[in-house]
Amino acid sequence: MLTTLNTAYTDTRAGDLAWALGKDALPALAVLGLEVADDRGLRAQVELRLLGASHQVLVDAGHGACSETVACLPGSRAPLPFGVARRVGAWDYEFGARIETLSRGSFEGRAQELLALVADHPQGLAGMFPGDPHAFTAMLVQCGEGSVRWRTWHAYPQEGRLVTTRTRVTAPQ
Numbered sequence: 001m002l003t004t005l006n007t008a009y010t011d012t013r014a015g016d017l018a019w020a021l022g023k024d025a026l027p028a029l030a031v032l033g034l035e036v037a038d039d040r041g042l043r044a045q046v047e048l049r050l051l052g053a054s055h056q057v058l059v060d061a062g063h064g065a066c067s068e069t070v071a072c073l074p075g076s077r078a079p080l081p082f083g084v085a086r087r088v089g090a091w092d093y094e095f096g097a098r099i100e101t102l103s104r105g106s107f108e109g110r111a112q113e114l115l116a117l118v119a120d121h122p123q124g125l126a127g128m129f130p131g132d133p134h135a136f137t138a139m140l141v142q143c144g145e146g147s148v149r150w151r152t153w154h155a156y157p158q159e160g161r162l163v164t165t166r167t168r169v170t171a172p173q
Contacts, residue, residue: 002119005029005127007052014099014161017054017154018076020069021088025049026056032125036143042171044148048139050127055137055152059169064090066169070097070152080163092170100162107134107160114138114153132157146171 007029028049037043044061054071066088070080084095102110111134118124118138126138134157141150147170154163 001030001032001124002115002126002128003030003050005050005052005129007129012053012072012156014154014156014159014163015079016072017070017080017163018073019080019084019095019097020073020076021067021093023056023067023069025058025067026051026069026071028056030125030127032139034123034141036123036141036148038144038146040146042143042146042148044143044171046141046148046150048125048141048150050125050137050139054154055139057139057141057150057152057167059091059148061148061171063172064088066091066093068093068095068167070154070165088169090172094168094170095165096167097163097165100164102160102162104160107155107157107162110162111136111155111157114155118153 030050032048034046047058049056056069059066118126124140129135138153149168152165
């Protein structure tokens with residue numbers, strides 16, 4: 001699903017993104033609620049949430065919830081980590097992030113590819129910020145092999161930077 005977010009576009013920076021686990025649902029500009037399942041019997045409720053300052057994912061499989069927030073959070077001093085692995089309630093949680101700096105042409109091409117990938121995907125949500133056609137946050141969730149996985153992309157055209165995250169939460173056996 002592709003939507004234009006009803007908010008003023010502000011010049012944030014990729015380096016301002018912070019990461020947090022366990023936050024309650026924050027006010028969202030767009031939400032996609034899904035039920036995902038795999039062939040091993042894992043069923044989970046997932047909410048993909050686009051915030052004015054980036055994203056939040058909420059996962060609940062009945063035996064525990066997991067909440068991930070990657071956003072420009074006022075007062076937060078927790079920088080975006082490049083890799084994390086830990087236990088979150090009943091889940092094994094793995095997170096990775098990468099920041100790329102691209103030329104203007106490469107950035108615009110990559111932005112178009114990512115928006116096309118997510119826009120019509122039944123388990124994807126992308127929000128474009130008004131004021132720049134290449135300013136967006138996009139999310140895509142999948143379920144398989146006993147885990148729920150999602151990828152996110154945060155585009156900062158004023159810097160030519162693209163932040164990509166990958167997360168996997170694995171249910172208890």
